[in-house]
Amino acid sequence: MPRRPALSHDRIIDAAVQVADRGGLAQVSMRNVGKELGVEAMSLYHHLAGKDALLDALANWIFTRIELPEPRQPWRQAMADRAASARATLSEHPWALGLIESRRSPGPALLRHHDTVLGCLRGNGFPMTLAAHAFSAIDAYVYGFVLTELNLPFDVDSAAEEIVGEIGEQLSPDLYPHLAELVAEQVMHRDYAYGDEFEYGLALILDSLESRLASDDPSD
Template sequence: MTDRPALSRQRIIDAASRVADDRGLAGVSMRNVGTELGVEAMSLYHHISGKDDLLDGLADWVFTGIELPDLDQPWRPAMVARATSSRSRLASHPWALGLIESRRNPGPALLHHHDTVLGCLRTNSFSVELAAHAFSAIDAYVYGFVLTELNLPMDAGEGADELVAEMSLPTDTYPHLAEMMTEQVLGKSYSYGDEFDFGLSLILDGLEEKLGDG
């Protein structure tokens, strides 16, 4: 008989992330996490107080996989790296976006994440107010972009050309939309994900301008 590693809060949270990946957030329960670990659900209560605590820990787990800047790193490449890492992390775990926005008890990884990002901006001459604006604007963009990516009406392996062809937009009714589709999408190997860097640059350009005004 193979001995299982001892239960710990971290092992339980890691198992909960696997359950969420397989079944979605609705599938995360003490029973299902216990099954994932090969133990009875009751044994989890020695480390987790209940489902709310489990979800709080799972929300905090999301932030452990997002790249953080060094405090003395130049702010713009630091924000690009963090935004790119955040997008990748959230896209890899589609359940995470709704979860992290709904929890009321931030954990140490989340708090460290926020403090470090603000610290990087502050050491790069951002005022407290501008750092708060920057954090909000960048995260709103990343979260919104990921939400759109996750909900695009395309099947696995289907390209944008197929979707546009299926829509069959009449050019006399929607001339500008049809023009954009023809010029930007059809035959161009278009991927919506390629828009991420352009949109992020617009936000960072605006922040850079504000920082210079200060």
């Protein structure tokens, strides 16, 4: 019988990710993670203090999956690339949305991520106040967009015309003229996919930041 690999912190976190991916964060417990590894829950306590430590480690793990900018990389492309990476990671692991900013004991990957993003902005001439605003606005946009994508009643990677067409039948131009116009002009017969909105919306935020940075008082 093949020998089971030795238990380690990294193996425990990988198993916790598998549990969360299948059943959501509510299913993550020392018992369920132990079961995933084929060991008793008590064995995990040699590597983690308990469930809180496990959740802290999961939040930290997510930040190891998000692309970091180079400190001297031009800020606009760096922020666009990081936003796209964060969107992909959070879409793949939707349980992380409510976890990553809620932990009171941030891990080294989380701290390095935040410090590197701020460092890239600061290195490109952002005053700290504007860098903080930029970080907050971009992340709020990414998290909100992912949350919307995850809850749409259709596959975001395919055309939404069929579902939106059903809704459109209820949109009387007399009662809802602007919604009817939106469906007719922007969705129907245009291979519309909601995910295509991501880059456009992100560009609006980056345009505003670029304008603020170029102003006389970018911290305003």
